[in-house]
Amino acid sequence: MIALRGVCKTFDGGASYAVRDVSLEVPARTFVAIVGDSGSGKTTLLKTINRLIEPEAGEVYINGEPVRSVAPHELRRRIGYVFQGVGLFPHLSIAQNIGITPRLAGWPEEAIRARVEELIDLVRLPRTFLTRRPAELSGGQRQRVGIARALAARPAIVLMDEPFGALDPVTRDGLGTECRRLHESMRLTTVMVTHDILEAVLLADRICVMRRGRVVADGEPHELLAGHPDPAVRTLMDMPRRQAERVRALLEERAARE
Amino acid sequence: MSDPLRSALAVLPEYLSQHVLLSAAALALGVALSVPLLIAARHSARLRWPVLAAASLIQTVPSIALLALFYPLLLGLSRLTGRLFGVRFQALGFLPSLLALTLYSILPILRNGVTAVVSLDPAIVQAAHGVGMTSRQRLWRVELPLAAPMLMAGLRTSAVWVIGTATLATSVGQTTLGNYIFTGLQLANWVWVLFGCGAAVALALVTDQLLALIAFGLAHRRPRLAWLGLCLLVAGVAAAAAVPLTGSRRAGFVVGAKNFTEQYILAALISSRLRAEGYPVTERTGLGSRLAFQALAANELSVYVDYTGTVWHDDLHHSSDPPRAKLLSELRTELRRRYGIVLLGPLGYENAYVLAMRRRRAAALGIRTVADLARFAPRFALGGDLEFFARPVWHDLKRRYGLHFRALRQYEPAFMYHALMSGAVNVIAAFSSDGRIAEDHLVLLKDPLHVIPPYDAVILLSPRAARNPALRRALEPLINHIPIGLMRHANFLVDRRNDKRTPRQAARWLAHAAHLR
Ligand SMILES: Nc1ncnc2c1ncn2[C@@H]1O[C@H](COP(=O)(O)OP(=O)(O)O)[C@@H](O)[C@H]1O
Ligand SMILES: [Mg+2]
Numbered sequence: 006m007i008a009l010r011g012v013c014k015t016f017d018g019g020a021s022y023a024v025r026d027v028s029l030e031v032p033a034r035t036f037v038a039i040v041g042d043s044g045s046g047k048t049t050l051l052k053t054i055n056r057l058i059e060p061e062a063g064e065v066y067i068n069g070e071p072v073r074s075v076a077p078h079e080l081r082r083r084i085g086y087v088f089q090g091v092g093l094f095p096h097l098s099i100a101q102n103i104g105i106t107p108r109l110a111g112w113p114e115e116a117i118r119a120r121v122e123e124l125i126d127l128v129r130l131p132r133t134f135l136t137r138r139p140a141e142l143s144g145g146q147r148q149r150v151g152i153a154r155a156l157a158a159r160p161a162i163v164l165m166d167e168p169f170g171a172l173d174p175v176t177r178d179g180l181g182t183e184c185r186r187l188h189e190s191m192r193l194t195t196v197m198v199t200h201d202i203l204e205a206v207l208l209a210d211r212i213c214v215m216r217r218g219r220v221v222a223d224g225e226p227h228e229l230l231a232g233h234p235d236p237a238v239r240t241l242m243d244m245p246r247r248q249a250e251r252v253r254a255l256l257e258e259r260a261a262r263e
Numbered sequence: 264m265s266d267p268l269r270s271a272l273a274v275l276p277e278y279l280s281q282h283v284l285l286s287a288a289a290l291a292l293g294v295a296l297s298v299p300l301l302i303a304a305r306h307s308a309r310l311r312w313p314v315l316a317a318a319s320l321i322q323t324v325p326s327i328a329l330l331a332l333f334y335p336l337l338l339g340l341s342r343l344t345g346r347l348f349g350v351r352f353q354a355l356g357f358l359p360s361l362l363a364l365t366l367y368s369i370l371p372i373l374r375n376g377v378t379a380v381v382s383l384d385p386a387i388v389q390a391a392h393g394v395g396m397t398s399r400q401r402l403w404r405v406e407l408p409l410a411a412p413m414l415m416a417g418l419r420t421s422a423v424w425v426i427g428t429a430t431l432a433t434s435v436g437q438t439t440l441g442n443y444i445f446t447g448l449q450l451a452n453w454v455w456v457l458f459g460c461g462a463a464v465a466l467a468l469v470t471d472q473l474l475a476l477i478a479f480g481l482a483h484r485r486p487r488l489a490w491l492g493l494c495l496l497v498a499g500v501a502a503a504a505a506v507p508l509t510g511s512r513r514a515g516f517v518v519g520a521k522n523f524t525e526q527y528i529l530a531a532l533i534s535s536r537l538r539a540e541g542y543p544v545t546e547r548t549g550l551g552s553r554l555a556f557q558a559l560a561a562n563e564l565s566v567y568v569d570y571t572g573t574v575w576h577d578d579l580h581h582s583s584d585p586p587r588a589k590l591l592s593e594l595r596t597e598l599r600r601r602y603g604i605v606l607l608g609p610l611g612y613e614n615a616y617v618l619a620m621r622r623r624r625a626a627a628l629g630i631r632t633v634a635d636l637a638r639f640a641p642r643f644a645l646g647g648d649l650e651f652f653a654r655p656v657w658h659d660l661k662r663r664y665g666l667h668f669r670a671l672r673q674y675e676p677a678f679m680y681h682a683l684m685s686g687a688v689n690v691i692a693a694f695s696s697d698g699r700i701a702e703d704h705l706v707l708l709k710d711p712l713h714v715i716p717p718y719d720a721v722i723l724l725s726p727r728a729a730r731n732p733a734l735r736r737a738l739e740p741l742i743n744h745i746p747i748g749l750m751r752h753a754n755f756l757v758d759r760r761n762d763k764r765t766p767r768q769a770a771r772w773l774a775h776a777a778h779l780r
Pocket of ligand 1: 016041048
């Protein structure tokens with residue numbers, strides 16, 4: 006469904022590469038998580054898919070068609086994007102924010118209104134929020150609106166860039182589960198960037214690990230958890246297991262004392 | 264109600280409406296120019312810099328100079344279009360004022376707009392791309408709405424500047440609230456000066472508050488408030504447009520006056536005679552000296568009074584000094600030949616420059632002539648009007664009598680006499696027909712070398728007006744019928760500190776005293 010072939014991107018005329026020769030296949034209806042340190046090129050890679058960034062070399066295909074053959078704004082209306090900083094339009098109401106892409110695509114008003122109400126239910130926010138402005142919502146509520154906005158025009162693909170980065174752990178967990186549910190029910194192809202390896206393990210069908218612009222590991226979560234030749238990837242994937250083991254040990258300790 | 268206040272209120276509808284129309288047109292044009300510039304420059308630092316620099320540069324040109332510079336420019340343009348297409352336009356008044364004020368209005372709107380667009384949250388700009396907006400959609404749906412508060416703030420600054428600066432448009436012949444200020448300053452009518460300032464301030468405040476109302480309505484999603492503000496603004500402009508102008512602008516005669524008392528009185532006298540003949544008349548008062556002459560040559564004024572020496576030296580650029588009668592006849596032929604201007608005839612008095620001192624001081628030092636003055640000059644300060652020190656007559660005086668003053672100071676005529684009486688200067692270059700000479704007990708210093716050329720007051724008619732025999736008939740009775748004593752007294756009626764008369768009242772007195780038919 007999404008295919009990247011030899012994608013390279015440099016911001017400094019070739020002195021360094023934010024993304025270096027990445028090839029990747031994302032079959033339809035899979036949920037892929039991209040993980041890696043800050044600055045490893047995750048955002049840059051994600052943006053080449055909907056042409057927010059144009060690569061220097063390589064090609065991105067969607068359903069076998071190069072994205073360069075489509076006008077950027079047309080392409081972006083067909084791909085949902087959830088931003089790292091949410092990026093809701095502060096001068097528009099929640100309803101207008103959610104309905105923006107259908108409106109740009111020229112849907113009839115009636116259809117937009119129905120879709121907006123459907124989506125606000127889907128991301129589990131009260132409909133009374135529709136007339137509010139983004140400033141009147143909490144961070145978690147805002148990100149729910151961001152997700153609803155990305156899904157509004159019924160895209161087949163959703164790109165998410167650290168969608169829960171700024172949220173508290175409880176909200177984060179809830180929204181993650183929510184995303185997976187929507188991914189299933191709407192039969193989406195999802196690429197999610199995160200620096201939280203546990204989140205990736207729990208939500209994704211597949212995990213790509215990036216380091217200095219390259220994809221250094223790519224596999225299903227259980228494969229990567231079972232071990233990897235790259236010691237850095239091993240350390241990274243060990244983290245959720247070690248955490249889980251520590252939690253289990255704590256619980257057993259308490260049970261033994263009682 | 265006091266007399267000056269009543270006379271001020273009588274012309275308020277005309278002055279205010281003209282001021283409103285000029286300011287509104289300049290602002291509308293300013294917005295129409297700066298918003299496209301802003302849109303073009305918003306993503307291009309290379310375009311932004313020169314555009315902002317140019318706008319700032321314009322702002323540093325003194326407004327009165329900018330206004331004055333547009334007149335000759337437009338006059339040349341009008342001549343060109345006249346030659347090319349047979350169409351000429353009015354270069355005096357509205358047009359130069361509009362252009363200058365429009366240029367002034369651009370900077371605040373542009374600068375605020377650019378600041379707003381450049382400082383937009385990058386996350387929001389990115390989101391606008393991400394949801395699939397085209398460049399135009401980003402502009403209209405995101406960039407302009409988010410820049411709107413800053414843009415409105417810029418518009419408010421612009422509006423206040425334009426309304427304030429519009430008062431200066433009086434000097435290029437556009438009626439505004441500035442007419443109160445300019446006329447009031449010339450005639451030492453402080454009620455008028457205050458009235459004009461107050462009216463301009465009130466207009467600026469009201470406009471600013473209405474724009475603030477619109478901005479508030481936009482920012483707080485109260486569209487009704489925004490509409491209310493807009494409707495009130497539009498209603499104000501519409502009301503101004505509905506005020507009828509005194510006298511039809513096209514059909515009648517335009518009587519000009521330069522910026523001193525005598526000119527106001529003579530313009531009132533000429534106007535009243537033309538009105539008595541049944542012609543609609545517009546007065547354009549407070550004009551700069553050279554501007555009045557150019558406007559007459561371009562048929563933008565029909566008639567005004569000038570002085571032989573001034574026209575000979577300043578407008579025709581002669582350096583010779585023919586005797587009085589010869590000057591008059593040569594001037595008549597040359598004006599006719601070069602400009603088609605008709606010198607109808609002299610009024611019968613001279614308004615020459617003359618060096619004047621306080622009588623008691625002159626007597627104490629034994630100064631009776633300019634030659635006597637030369638000895639004391641190094642200890643004295645000399646006051647002149649704004650044009651005197653640039654005129655050939657001053658250079659000749661200096662050279663022939665060997666005058667070297669301690670200081671030279673320039674004043675508006677009204678303040679020049681105050682400066683002499685208060686001792687800020689010791690000698691002034693006064694005007695021989697000035698009423699304040701008698702009032703202030705001044706002594707006029709004799710010019711034994713006859714350096715100062717004759718300055719006979721003469722009626723000048725524009726080429727077009729001269730073709731109208733009825734106009735000539737109406738004005739011919741003035742020729743050689745105004746002796747210096749009467750003119751001086753008429754000036755005195757307006758200039759004196761107590762029991763001041765308006766120029767119109769003085770004109771009526773003059774007509775009566777001179778037994779004009
Ligand atoms: N617009 C840009 N201009 C210059 N350098 C950039 C830009 N965007 C990203 N980079 C650089 O590219 C590298 C990868 O950035 P990014 O893709 O944002 O990393 P990640 O999302 O993994 O934290 C970093 O070194 C970053 O500094
Ligand atoms: Mg990132």
